[in-house]
Amino acid sequence: MQLAVAVLHTAPPTGWDGKAGSLEWDCWETVEHLSDDLFAYAVQLGPRRPPLEGNVPFVWQSRRPGGPANAVHADRAAGPAGLLQVLEASGALLVAMVRTASPQVRAHHVFGVSDPEGFAAMGTLETLVHTHDLATGLGLAWNPPADVCARVLVRLFPDVQEAADPWPTLLWATGRAELPGRPRRTAWRWYGNVQEEARREG
Template identity: 70%
Template sequence: MPHPTAPVTADDLDLAVRMAVATLREAPPRAWEAKAGSLEWDCWETVEHLSDDLFAYAAQLAPRTPPMDDEVPFVWESRRPGGPANAIHADRDAGPAGLLQVLDACGGMLSAVVRCTAPDVRAHHVFGAADAEGFAAMGIVEAVVHMYDLATGLGLPWEPPADLCARVLGRLFPDAPQDTDPWRTLLWATGRGDIPGRPRVTSWRWYGEPRR
């Protein structure tokens, strides 16, 4: 399936986050301490990490003059040895519903910033200075791939739309195969699965720089 040329949009990000939140609402209340797939974090920590990713991308793109050489200097810290280093942490007393509200809010922040950022604006990312479309695509990758980890840990079904995965692959993974299932290819490109005829990916990155 060739990668489409249609751009990745804030609406696509909204869809990915909305699907993630709706799926996570079905999680059993006692399942949040389970490991998230192959990660060393539990499912609660992984949702915090995903929320933090979305927040960080919004923060990176939002300044009047976005930084081009480093990240906006928020303090990222772990709550335990080996836990994710986040600026965003959910109040445990608010329970899973509060955690998902944090995720929804951070997704909304990024989509709002993407919508109001001019297409010629660039901001630093370690995988290449990106435009608003690039940050939207990065947010989608974080959402759908970490949802794969979470769905594994929580015992939930998860498969994002093929056309969404294909456009994200086209934007961030230009060397990925174009004739394979887009979702399986995105999992392969992020070191989480196999596709026939290709070696398993053990070290990966995306390319944030605009190519159009």
């Protein structure tokens, strides 16, 4: 998270209304969406009995047709610095929940009931790929650590064959790039289930 925020702080102040890579959202909306993802993952772990069949019932709403439906929105008057503060705060909330929740906790996600480690991996994935979208739209360089990308692939994409360079593989797995011999994905998902439990149930 800190690496992503540091990179985004170098963005030109006039670039936030432009499209974020291949997404239909602008860069401001994409940071709000990422902040909302991190917030949503954190609050799933919060209740004494986390929900197993749905989300904690916050209201998610879009501010325009086609925009992301979020519970978290940044105050435009605070500018890009305020927007990134919202992102950093949401990330810190997820980190705190993952660190304090019991490893035995399970909570709903549409891609599988998951544990704190899984929600941490999902938050990391969202941060990696949406920072890529943002960097593309804002004209920034973004090359996250290979070991972080590799851990996300192992935890969330058991269907993806390991590759020598995990970052391009992660971009391919999330429909953002081609690989030699592997065309760009037009549909994709990850698997949030605790894999040992999923194997036992299967």
